[in-house]
Amino acid sequence: MSTIGKALTLLDAVSRLEKDVGLTEIARHCGLDKATARRFLVELEKHGFVEQDPETRRYRIGGAPVRLARIREARFPYLSTAAPFVRELAEASGETVHLSEYAAGRLSTILVEDSPRANRVIVDVGSVLPFHATASGLAFLAFCSARQLEDVLSAPLEAFTENTVTSANDLRSLLAETARRGYSVCLQGLESGVISTAAPIKAPNSLPIGTIAVAAPLVRADEATIHRLGSTTAATAKRISEKFFGLEQLAAQPLARRAG
Amino acid sequence: MSTIGKALTLLDAVSRLEKDVGLTEIARHCGLDKATARRFLVELEKHGFVEQDPETRRYRIGGAPVRLARIREARFPYLSTAAPFVRELAEASGETVHLSEYAAGRLSTILVEDSPRANRVIVDVGSVLPFHATASGLAFLAFCSARQLEDVLSAPLEAFTENTVTSANDLRSLLAETARRGYSVCLQGLESGVISTAAPIKAPNSLPIGTIAVAAPLVRADEATIHRLGSTTAATAKRISEKFFGLEQLAAQPLARRAG
DNA sequence: TATTTCGGTTCATTATTTGAACCGTCGCTT
DNA sequence: AAGCGACGGTTCAAATAATGAACCGAAATA
Numbered sequence: 001m002s003t004i005g006k007a008l009t010l011l012d013a014v015s016r017l018e019k020d021v022g023l024t025e026i027a028r029h030c031g032l033d034k035a036t037a038r039r040f041l042v043e044l045e046k047h048g049f050v051e052q053d054p055e056t057r058r059y060r061i062g063g064a065p066v067r068l069a070r071i072r073e074a075r076f077p078y079l080s081t082a083a084p085f086v087r088e089l090a091e092a093s094g095e096t097v098h099l100s101e102y103a104a105g106r107l108s109t110i111l112v113e114d115s116p117r118a119n120r121v122i123v124d125v126g127s128v129l130p131f132h133a134t135a136s137g138l139a140f141l142a143f144c145s146a147r148q149l150e151d152v153l154s155a156p157l158e159a160f161t162e163n164t165v166t167s168a169n170d171l172r173s174l175l176a177e178t179a180r181r182g183y184s185v186c187l188q189g190l191e192s193g194v195i196s197t198a199a200p201i202k203a204p205n206s207l208p209i210g211t212i213a214v215a216a217p218l219v220r221a222d223e224a225t226i227h228r229l230g231s232t233t234a235a236t237a238k239r240i241s242e243k244f245f246g247l248e249q250l251a252a253q254p255l256a257r258r259a260g
Numbered sequence: 261m262s263t264i265g266k267a268l269t270l271l272d273a274v275s276r277l278e279k280d281v282g283l284t285e286i287a288r289h290c291g292l293d294k295a296t297a298r299r300f301l302v303e304l305e306k307h308g309f310v311e312q313d314p315e316t317r318r319y320r321i322g323g324a325p326v327r328l329a330r331i332r333e334a335r336f337p338y339l340s341t342a343a344p345f346v347r348e349l350a351e352a353s354g355e356t357v358h359l360s361e362y363a364a365g366r367l368s369t370i371l372v373e374d375s376p377r378a379n380r381v382i383v384d385v386g387s388v389l390p391f392h393a394t395a396s397g398l399a400f401l402a403f404c405s406a407r408q409l410e411d412v413l414s415a416p417l418e419a420f421t422e423n424t425v426t427s428a429n430d431l432r433s434l435l436a437e438t439a440r441r442g443y444s445v446c447l448q449g450l451e452s453g454v455i456s457t458a459a460p461i462k463a464p465n466s467l468p469i470g471t472i473a474v475a476a477p478l479v480r481a482d483e484a485t486i487h488r489l490g491s492t493t494a495a496t497a498k499r500i501s502e503k504f505f506g507l508e509q510l511a512a513q514p515l516a517r518r519a520g
Numbered sequence: 521t522a523t524t525t526c527g528g529t530t531c532a533t534t535a536t537t538t539g540a541a542c543c544g545t546c547g548c549t550t
Numbered sequence: 551a552a553g554c555g556a557c558g559g560t561t562c563a564a565a566t567a568a569t570g571a572a573c574c575g576a577a578a579t580a
Contacts, residue, residue, distance in 0.1 A: 003537065003567070004300060007264045008307040015331050023558055033539045038559065040264060047268040048364030049328075057558060061332045063363030066339060068309075069329030070370050071275050071386035072321045079326060103323030104308030110330050126331035263536075263568065283527055293570045298528065317527060 006032065007040045011049055011061075015126060020058035078210065079110055081244040082201070086113050086212060089236050093214050093229055096121045100129055100136045101210040105151070107136055110210075121194050121215040130190065132157045132171055133164045135198035136211040138184035142175040143200045143208045149175075163188040183230035183237075188218070195221040197230040199237035204245050212237050266292065267300045271309055271321075275386060280318035338470065339370055341504040342461070346373050346472060349496050353474050353489055356381045360389055360396045361470040365411070367396055370470075381454050381475040390450065392417045392431055393424045395458035396471040398444035402435040403460045403468045409435075423448040443490035443497075448478070455481040457490040459497035464505050472497050 001009075013029045014021060021029075027037035041059055044050045048064030073080055082099050090097040090113035099111040107129040114120060131137035131152045141149055157166040165171050178184040183199040198213035214229050221229075261269075273289045274281060281289075287297035301319055304310045308324030333340055342359050350357040350373035359371040367389040374380060391397035391412045401409055417426040425431050438444040443459040458473035474489050481489075 002299070002303050003263045004267045004303040005306065007267075008303070008309070011328075012307070015328055019335075024556080034558085035539060035560075036537075039262070039537080043262050043264040043268070046265065046364060047272070048366075049268070051363075060335070061328055063332065063361050063368075065325040065328035066332060066361060066370055067363070067368040067386055068271075068275055068321055068325035072323065072326060074385045075279075075320070101323050101326060103311075103327070104306060106308075108323075108327040110326055125334045126327055284525080294527085295529075295570060296568075299568080 006030075006036075007044060010037060010040050011044055014050055014059060015061055016128075020053055020056060020060045022058050026059065077247065078201075078244060081247065082210075082212065082240045083111060085236050085240045085243075086111055089113075089212065089214065089233065090115065092232065093216075095214050095216040095220070095229070096123060097212065097214050098123045098136075099210065099212050100140075102140060102208065105148075107131065107134075107140055107211065115216075119217050119219070121191075121196075121217060123215060130158065130160070132166070133160050133186070133189040134213070135184045135186035135189075135196035135215070136213045138174060138178050138186060139198040139200045139211045139213070140208050141171075142178035142184060143202065143206070145207060160190045161188050161192045163192070165189060181230070181234075183234040185226055185230060193218045195226055197226055197233050199230075199234040201237050201241050201244070203241075212240065266290075266296075267304060270297060270300050271304060274310055274319055275321055276388075280313055280316060280320045282318050286319065337507065338461075338504060341507065342470075342472065342500045343371060345496050345500050345503075346371055349373075349472065349474065349493065350375065352492065353476075355474050355476040355480070355489070356383060357472065357474050358383045358396075359470065359472050360400075362400060362468065365408075367391065367394075367400055367471065375476075379477050379479070381451075381456075381477060383475060390418065390420070392426070393420050393446070393449040394473070395444045395446035395449075395456035395475075396473045398434060398438050398446060399458040399460045399471045399473070400468050401431075402438035402444060403462065403466070405467060420450045421448050421452050423452070425449060441490070441494075443494040445486055445490060453478045455486055457486055457493055459490070459494040461497050461501050461504070463501075472500065 010026065010030050010032065014026060017025070017029065023038055023041070024034060026041070027034045030037065041050055041052070045052060045062065048062045050059050051062040052059050078101060079099070086097050086099050094115055094117060096115045097113045098109050100107045101110050109123055109125055109127045109129065112123045112125050129136045131141050141152060153168050153171070157168070157171065158164070159166050165174060183197055186196050188194060194215055195218055196213050196215035198211045200208035201210050201212060202208050212233060214233055216229070270286065270290050270292065274286060277285070277289065283298055283301070284294060286301070287294045290297065301310055301312070305312060305322065308322045310319050311322040312319050338361060339359070346357050346359050354375055354377060356375045357373045358369050360367045361370050369383055369385055369387045369389065372383045372385050389396045391401050401412060413428050413431070417428070417431065418424070419426050425434060443457055446456050448454060454475055455478055456473050456475040458471045460468035461470050461472060462468050472493060474493055476489070
């Protein structure tokens with residue numbers, strides 16, 4: 001792998017670890033030498049992608065991605081367009097709703113609206129969703145290109161719970177059903193006691209750019225409820241897509257670059 | 261410079277260019293060979309930091325920074341804490357208000373709330389603010405460490421307009437005045453016809469982490485007005501800091517890492 | 521149709537990355 | 551308080567990856 005790839009993988013590792021992390025732990029986690037990890041961290045820090053706590057000497061994600069993300073959102077306002085719909089669905093359903101974005105071959109959680117209930121599902125912002133074991137992943141796979149699907153199926157399907165679907169054939173029939181229905185249902189595929197449903201947010205070329213999902217504790221999710229939530233979710237996804245790609249058409253504003 | 265540094269500099273260049281950019285333009289802009297630029301772009305694309313439009317083959321900032329930014333904001337919610345105050349100040353002043361964050365030795369605009377007026381100042385999200393020629397920069401310099409100040413003063417001070425302060429001595433006295441007053445004033449330092457005022461948002465160690473600024477067209481900004489706006493801005497900055505670093509104390513929630 | 525420009529690729533040359541061993545410091549245990 | 555182990559950080563010869571001039575085909579331009 002190239003040096004850049006290794007450095008970005010290290011950055012990814014830092015982003016996955018909870019809280020701040022020390023040099024040795026980062027190096028171990030990436031299978032890199034301590035000296036190498038340190039050089040990468042110094043370089044990433046110079047550019048603001050990580051920062052080091054001057055007191056504890058531990059590292060965390062820095063401020064530079066905030067700027068890049070704001071630039072991207074200004075040109076491609078996926079998150080901000082979807083946010084009100086996510087809130088609306090969370091209120092309507094009373095359950096935790098989360099939004100994901102597809103980038104670099106992965107589906108990442110970029111927004112979570114918690115259920116107000118005491119017994120609720122917790123989803124972390126920034127978490128990466130396994131394709132075969134989450135409603136979001138299934139919703140994505142059911143509508144993505146054959147190429148992307150085969151990429152996922154070519155890797156082994158990890159069993160997170162005893163209910164995780166780990167057979168490629170079972171997965172394919174689940175996806176066919178999802179495609180027919182317009183929304184996916186995942187029964188405790190990643191976490192026991194959690195049922196979720198999701199729908200793809202599609203670009204005009206009909207390929208999904210992300211998903212919206214509702215996750216409920218098993219006790220509140222009987223069959224009828226989950227399908228009611230599923231179709232609401234699919235309708236919401238469609239509305240997000242229309243709003244977003246309606247806005248997209250406008251674009252193209254030649255703005256001044258500076259002002260004090 | 262290390263390969264990583266070069267790649268991140270290239271990423272920065274892409275982020276500064278308007279819209280999507282082609283390979284040759286990126287390479288030229290970074291002083292890199294076309295082949296090298298391409299290798300960097302391919303590597304950055306693999307990790308979602310840039311994406312290539314399949315049709316035009318031009319490059320733009322990708323989705324990966326969004327995830328990283330959301331993770332950072334979840335742990336260090338500077339932007340989301342400040343946002344309501346920025347809106348409030350924009351409404352109260354009727355002028356364009358922007359928020360900046362200090363990272364990697366630069367002050368970057370991460371939020372802009374536009375004035376409702378037809379004749380208003382435009383500030384781009386993502387723009388980098390020169391320290392000596394913007395109210396935000398002056399507010400930062402007036403309160404930052406001596407080390408950081410000397411770094412800025414050691415570089416030549418570019419003249420953006422005929423009013424830009426380019427003498428280190430003049431700048432020092434401006435900063436002394438700013439420190440005394442608690443807010444900075446910049447008279448057409450970056451763009452003719454624009455007057456702005458800013459105040460630092462300080463961490464508990466009293467070093468600034470960013471700034472909040474109000475920018476008004478010259479015609480609406482007489483001396484009394486600008487000083488009234490300045491003290492409101494300073495008060496707002498103080499409130500953001502208190503809210504944010506009050507919240508900081510709480511922190512430390514051990515969340516579950518997954519849920520479908 | 522001729523010409524330029526662009527995105528992308530190749531491969532011998534060159535410069536950078538690598539990591540085992542090392543240092544000093546901190547926190548813990550004995 | 552003395553000894554131990556773990557940590558962050560550094561060094562330099564050996565190993566490996568980055569580099570860029572020249573090249574290709576396609577598409578815009580003249």
